[in-house]
Amino acid sequence: MSLSINKTAESHPLTWCLREDEQPVWLDEYRRKEGYVGVEKALAMHPDEVVGLVKDAGLRGRGGAGFPTGLKWSLMPKDESMNIRYMICNADEMEPGTYKDRLLMEQMPHLLVEGMIIAAHAIKAYRGYIFLRGEYVEAAENLRKAIEEAKSAGLLGKDILGSGKDFELFVHTGAGRYICGEETALINSLEGRRANPRSKPPFPAVSGAWGKPTCVNNVESICNVPSILNRGVDWYKGLTVNGSNDCGTKLMGFSGRVNNPGLWELPMGTTAREILENYAGGMQEGLDLKTWQPGGAGTDFLLPEHLDLPMDFEHIQKAGSRLGTALAMAVDHKINMVSLLRNLEEFFARESCGWCTPCRDGLPWSVKVLRAIEHGEGQPGDIETLEQLCRSLAPGHTFCAHAPGAVEPLQSAIKYFREEFEAGISGQANNLREIRGIQPNQQ
Amino acid sequence: MNQPIKIVTVSDDSDGFVLSDADAQAIEHEKHHYEDPRAASIEALKIVQKSHGWVPDGAIKAISDLLGIPASDVEGVATFYSQIYRQPVGKHIIRYCDSVVCHITGFEDIVTELEKQLKIKPGQTTPDGRFTLLPTCCLGNCDKGPTMMVNDDTHVRLVPSNLANILEQYQ
Numbered sequence: 349m350s351l352s353i354n355k356t357a358e359s360h361p362l363t364w365c366l367r368e369d370e371q372p373v374w375l376d377e378y379r380r381k382e383g384y385v386g387v388e389k390a391l392a393m394h395p396d397e398v399v400g401l402v403k404d405a406g407l408r409g410r411g412g413a414g415f416p417t418g419l420k421w422s423l424m425p426k427d428e429s430m431n432i433r434y435m436i437c438n439a440d441e442m443e444p445g446t447y448k449d450r451l452l453m454e455q456m457p458h459l460l461v462e463g464m465i466i467a468a469h470a471i472k473a474y475r476g477y478i479f480l481r482g483e484y485v486e487a488a489e490n491l492r493k494a495i496e497e498a499k500s501a502g503l504l505g506k507d508i509l510g511s512g513k514d515f516e517l518f519v520h521t522g523a524g525r526y527i528c529g530e531e532t533a534l535i536n537s538l539e540g541r542r543a544n545p546r547s548k549p550p551f552p553a554v555s556g557a558w559g560k561p562t563c564v565n566n567v568e569s570i571c572n573v574p575s576i577l578n579r580g581v582d583w584y585k586g587l588t589v590n591g592s593n594d595c596g597t598k599l600m601g602f603s604g605r606v607n608n609p610g611l612w613e614l615p616m617g618t619t620a621r622e623i624l625e626n627y628a629g630g631m632q633e634g635l636d637l638k639t640w641q642p643g644g645a646g647t648d649f650l651l652p653e654h655l656d657l658p659m660d661f662e663h664i665q666k667a668g669s670r671l672g673t674a675l676a677m678a679v680d681h682k683i684n685m686v687s688l689l690r691n692l693e694e695f696f697a698r699e700s701c702g703w704c705t706p707c708r709d710g711l712p713w714s715v716k717v718l719r720a721i722e723h724g725e726g727q728p729g730d731i732e733t734l735e736q737l738c739r740s741l742a743p744g745h746t747f748c749a750h751a752p753g754a755v756e757p758l759q760s761a762i763k764y765f766r767e768e769f770e771a772g773i774s775g776q777a778n779n780l781r782e783i784r785g786i787q788p789n790q791q
Numbered sequence: 792m793n794q795p796i797k798i799v800t801v802s803d804d805s806d807g808f809v810l811s812d813a814d815a816q817a818i819e820h821e822k823h824h825y826e827d828p829r830a831a832s833i834e835a836l837k838i839v840q841k842s843h844g845w846v847p848d849g850a851i852k853a854i855s856d857l858l859g860i861p862a863s864d865v866e867g868v869a870t871f872y873s874q875i876y877r878q879p880v881g882k883h884i885i886r887y888c889d890s891v892v893c894h895i896t897g898f899e900d901i902v903t904e905l906e907k908q909l910k911i912k913p914g915q916t917t918p919d920g921r922f923t924l925l926p927t928c929c930l931g932n933c934d935k936g937p938t939m940m941v942n943d944d945t946h947v948r949l950v951p952s953n954l955a956n957i958l959e960q961y962q
């Protein structure tokens with residue numbers, strides 16, 4: 349957060365408390381800055397009222413899919429006898445190009461703890477886990493300290509603030525593998541199993557961790573909740589700009605070879621151009637923007653002409669991509685699209701959990717074809733093979749959304765930059781037999 | 792890429808591994824955070840790895856006894872997760888980000904320089920056992936790339952010329 353814009357609780361609910369020295373905001377300071385007021389308000393309300401409030405506020409999941417948070421909470425069973433329920437925070441942030449949850453957890457650990465308590469009240473969970481990727485050592489340390497502070501202040505544990513509500517919260521750290529971020533794989537991993545996704549239905553709301561009703565939300569989604577409780581629905585909805593139908597603010601960023609890569613809290617609907625030019629300082633000297641991904645490695649590429657679109661779920665989807673994590677990546681004119689895609693698909697291939705065939709075998713195959721094209725050794729038919737792979741890995745053909753995510757950048761790169769792929773085809777069809785011989789499993 | 796399938800046999804007295812009391816206690820403690828002891832398996836592997844550097848066959852057996860789950864399940868977990876090492880690694884582990892933003896900001900130059908300085912390829916350990924070099928996916932520092940971690944320390948905005956200085960800090 350390098351820009352010194354005037355941040356207030358009204359305009360920047362997620363980041364206004366951040367300190368200039370980038371040190372974590374601990375309990376005393378957090379409480380001085382309106383901290384845990386949201387919890388007090390929530391605990392005075394019936395859980396269903398809290399769910400209703402978050403629904404009305406129009407908060408949509410910040411983990412990538414944009415599923416309405418209040419709606420997700422309302423799917424938890426009404427049956428009161430199912431009283432062992434879990435609230436899980438997805439803090440596995442590993443999608444290439446994403447660096448938002450890290451900031452919140454390292455510098456604002458209490459905001460997440462507060463959000464978790466409110467969420468637990470709303471869905472009637474007695475226990476919660478923050479599933480944190482293993483590499484985020486500082487976040488783990490700060491969250492654990494914040495949890496201890498909250499416990500001592502009677503904000504966690506038995507009978508929170510005298511309300512009768514019990515909730516205990518643990519930090520669970522992972523041991524690598526991107527797939528742990530997929531919510532059912534995450535639940536398997538939490539249970540101490542291999543992180544293969546589970547088949548849905550049943551959805552976690554019905555049968556999640558240890559077969560109990562479970563709700564999984566992203567860090568940033570949960571961090572939005574305290575201020576909704578504190579300031580109300582109308583205020584939250586009014587934060588949006590440019591006629592966006594989404595609500596609230598969003599951590600947005602631009603990375604790549606721009607002058608000032610970074611992360612900023614901005615109203616939903618801020619245009620990508622404004623972020624790139626005003627916040628990220630535009631492209632570096634001598635570089636032109638060629639294409640960009642709006643929200644992480646698994647989102648379709650867009651063109652410079654799309655920069656004036658408001659960054660929100662609806663507009664980015666209409667343009668043929670997804671808002672994803674809303675941390676955009678700029679690709680400059682010196683970057684070769686085939687190499688870039690080879691890198692992206694190497695990531696997706698390596699991180700496939702190996703459970704279903706199209707993904708386990710299809711992704712390494714795409715890498716193999718892309719490598720050949722990258723080295724100018726592509727064969728006629730290779731681009732069609734890639735297109736065929738895009739179809740066989742599309743939603744509905746695989747067990748989870750990992751493979752469809754891998755397809756998004758590939759299909760859009762071929763659509764917009766086909767000539768770069770064609771340039772890598774050697775033209776002579778004299779070793780077609782070998783092409784047919786490309787077997788996905790051989791490296 | 793998908794790893795070739797490794798056939799690993801787990802034998803009782805394999806490598807004379809003994810689980811220390813402190814580690815056993817730490818694992819016992821972890822068990823209580825969950826509804827089922829199995830959930831502590833990944834943390835148990837990390838605990839053992841912290842004191843041994845890697846996870847030998849005997850540790851798989853010891854953890855399976857402690858948690859009351861089959862050794863094959865512990866092995867299945869150990870081989871699934873990328874931060875669990877089932878073979879000896881160096882004293883210091885270098886994990887460089889090879890994901891897409893660091894591709895744009897130039898991680899390849901960093902790897903080339905690391906290979907030159909350490910005289911090993913990714914996936915290998917220096918003969919003196921000082922460093923193991925491993926690729927990893929996005930470290931969540933994309934706005935400060937290229938980036939790598941050495942053990943638990945994060946190093947950002949890497950340039951080939953400052954790598955020697957960084958490596959010096961890890962004797």
Ligand SMILES: Cc1cc2nc3c(=O)[nH]c(=O)nc-3n(C[C@H](O)[C@H](O)[C@H](O)COP(=O)(O)O)c2cc1C
Binds near residue numbers: 441530
């Ligand atoms: C392969 C894969 C990786 C994912 N990784 C993450 C992640 O690291 N963090 C996250 O919050 N959501 C991730 N998701 C999305 C989650 O499955 C889930 O939708 C999200 O945690 C829901 O939270 P939200 O409703 O608050 O957005 C991933 C999904 C897939 C398919």
Ligand code: SF4
Binds near residue numbers: 707
């Ligand atoms: S799509 Fe890929 S990551 Fe998802 S279950 Fe299938 S193999 Fe695993």
Ligand code: FES
Binds near residue numbers: 444888894930933
């Ligand atoms: S892509 Fe390298 S840190 Fe994110």
